[in-house]
Amino acid sequence: MIKGKRLFLISFFVLLFSLITNINTIKADSINDYIIANKIQPAGITYQEGTFSHWTGYRYGVGQPEGVIVHETSEANVSAQQFADRFNAQWPTLQTYVHAFVDDKQVLNIHNTDYTVWGAGPTANSRFIQVELCRVNTREEFAHSLVNDANYIASKLIQYNLPDVAGETVLSHQQTSLLWHQTKHTDPVYYFSTWGYDMNQFNDLISYYYNNQKGYGNIYGSDHVIRVKNNNASYVPLVSFNADGSLSKEETRALSNDTSWYTDKSRNYDGMTYHRVATNEWVADTYKL
Numbered sequence: 001m002i003k004g005k006r007l008f009l010i011s012f013f014v015l016l017f018s019l020i021t022n023i024n025t026i027k028a029d030s031i032n033d034y035i036i037a038n039k040i041q042p043a044g045i046t047y048q049e050g051t052f053s054h055w056t057g058y059r060y061g062v063g064q065p066e067g068v069i070v071h072e073t074s075e076a077n078v079s080a081q082q083f084a085d086r087f088n089a090q091w092p093t094l095q096t097y098v099h100a101f102v103d104d105k106q107v108l109n110i111h112n113t114d115y116t117v118w119g120a121g122p123t124a125n126s127r128f129i130q131v132e133l134c135r136v137n138t139r140e141e142f143a144h145s146l147v148n149d150a151n152y153i154a155s156k157l158i159q160y161n162l163p164d165v166a167g168e169t170v171l172s173h174q175q176t177s178l179l180w181h182q183t184k185h186t187d188p189v190y191y192f193s194t195w196g197y198d199m200n201q202f203n204d205l206i207s208y209y210y211n212n213q214k215g216y217g218n219i220y221g222s223d224h225v226i227r228v229k230n231n232n233a234s235y236v237p238l239v240s241f242n243a244d245g246s247l248s249k250e251e252t253r254a255l256s257n258d259t260s261w262y263t264d265k266s267r268n269y270d271g272m273t274y275h276r277v278a279t280n281e282w283v284a285d286t287y288k289l
């Protein structure tokens with residue numbers, strides 16, 4: 001019994017918990033679920049300067065993009081590197097260029113995202129970073145390509161201090177066509193549909209990465225959340241560690257059963273692992289659900 005003692009919950013962690021709950025509310029869909037369950041790791045961003053020679057600032061200036069436009073190349077069996085090579089050779093004729101090409105293996109950033117490119121109509125070009133997703137042939141490759149694309153987009157939003165707002169800071173090429181009527185392109189809608197996927201699901205994945213990256217510095221940061229329960233009482237005891245490394249049982253503080261906590265580190269003591277949930281408050285691994 002904990003009668004007469006205060007069950008002490010730290011409001012900061014309660015706040016953090018509500019944030020985490022939001023982060024993890026991702027719509028159930030098999031490809032995103034598969035990606036998150038398997039913690040598919042993104043390829044790093046490769047900066048490979050291309051040949052595009054126009055250095056134009058956005059409408060609010062150099063280094064002031066307002067978001068990212070999601071494109072899809074509409075051509076099978078051409079890798080990110082092959083597309084980059086083609087664009088580098090042919091952009092003056094094609095009159096088109098983008099910031100990056102993404103496939104299942106890599107993210108190739110070919111033009112500094114501080115400056116504009118020619119990926120959509122003039123309005124969209126003057127506001128947004130533009131990234132092309134390359135077509136792949138298997139579900140596994142598709143999942144990896146989405147991870148690379150979503151991670152690139154999330155990291156660009158964070159780099160430029162932009163919020164993640166679907167339809168405002170993240171737009172499909174189709175959305176820009178409908179908004180400004182300067183192109184007729186509808187990518188990546190059709191290609192996504194061939195995998196049973198859509199822009200809403202992709203926005204969910206971007207948000208998941210964006211929030212986790214911002215909150216924890218890790219796109220799968222929810223790893224740091226533990227849920228606790230004590231089967232023998234209505235609360236979960238805590239311990240603290242003394243300056244000499246010895247352990248003290250917390251007499252006045254405990255965690256409620258069936259609550260989730262953010263933990264930033266673990267340590268071992270006398271054969272038991274403890275997870276830190278506050279500055280010097282630790283919960284034994286045996287209470288982890």
Ligand SMILES: [Zn+2]
Nearest residue numbers: 071173185187
């Ligand atoms: Zn496009």
